[in-house]
Amino acid sequence: MPGRVKGKTLVAKDEGDDAHGVLVKVYGEETSGAIGVIEQPFEPRAMLPPHVHQNDVWLYILEGEMHVRVGDEVVQATSGCWVLKPRLVPHTMWNASDEPARLFEVYTPGGFERFFQDFGDLLAQGPVGLDEMNRVGEAHGIRFFDDWIPEITAAYGVRVMGA
Template identity: 35%
Template sequence: MDVATSEKPTGVVWMGTRYEILLRAATTNGAMGMFQSEDQPGFGPPMHVHHDAEETFYILSGAVDFARGDERLTVRAGGAVHIPRGTPHTFRVRDEGSARMLTILTPGGFEGFFAEVAAAGFEMPRDLAAMQPISEKYRLEIVGPPLSAT
């Protein structure tokens, strides 16, 4: 039996968040990509859609507010949320402290996005237009602003 392992996790720092890439699409025959991140209070991406991937977040520590379509929910350590492909979503780390998350995208491949935008020195929202070619490559579409504090 083949076992996918993360013998050498690689780290990428982008916008103050370190992404530890645990499994790549190349390791899992394209089935998934998995990474761990530690995000600071108030951090969250703009509302976006993954057109080719499902995304699942498992909260290792802290608390995170999510928007999934029109739904709003708070997920704390030990909880998980699944985002079906094509669903507008975003998250925001609650102000009470940082959050560590394990994120799985199926199929894999999106994990390469972070290395590309970090290498280019892009930041959001400043460089959204310049990031467009990379976003298109990974079938990522920005569809709205970040989630506001509740």
Template identity: 75%
Template sequence: MRGRIKGKTLIARDEGDSTNGVVIKLYGEETNGAISIIEQPFEPGLLLPPHVHENDVWLYVLEGEMHVRVDDEVVKATDGCWVLKPRRIPHTMWNAGHEPARIVELYTPGGFELFFIDFEERLRQGPVGLDKMNLLGEPHGIRFFDDWIPDLKAAYNLRVVGE
């Protein structure tokens, strides 16, 4: 476990492990795998590649706005909104606004936060395409795909994370 304070009741605003802008606030191993929590900024025009994974994700928008597609449903979430991205259901998210967004994600079960550590290490080597993201994601139970990317990029003038 990197830099965490096991057994603490309070996790302060400035605490957590930062990895490529993502701040891991709570590791799954600290909750016996029940939940993990991250906080992250999300730049305008940024698209997370569509994907499926083996945990539920609750997204909470602290600031700004995020669009989320879950299967065929698209929602726009603003400050104070929660969005469920269920396990094994294709989904993606993007910031179509003009300002950065800041979000919190809760993963149940926990453990997915470790993907961000692996992703940061790989990103240091240069751009990361979907094939490489899938290699990174496999041990974390996530699979990326590109079916929606061309339409979303065109409709919202987006760029894909890792490009």
């Protein structure tokens, strides 16, 4: 997949810096720190471990469907839906279907998009636990936890990514 030329006015559909399958479409430094944008595929039956971070995240579903838990609220988002994951509010997301999903995430402020390179480097080494994920995530202002995992994996038949 073609890379992205930083500072371009247009970012084409097939452009982006590949961070282990996640495409960085816009870097925070290109917007004076205002936003960062990634495009991410999401495997069927996969769950991102619950976490909190220091920025707001707007999730836009391009294809497929995703479940998102923010605090105590669970929503099912389909293609064309937006979901807000506010800063410092515990949240997680998962694809409970047998079909892949694809989504955009918009980070405000920007900068968090750089997490995906470090996280991908860690996952490339094999299965990882929350301690390793938190070690890598600390520099990016994200903290993972294991609350909700047994409940969600049992109810939706998903597995935790990276485990």
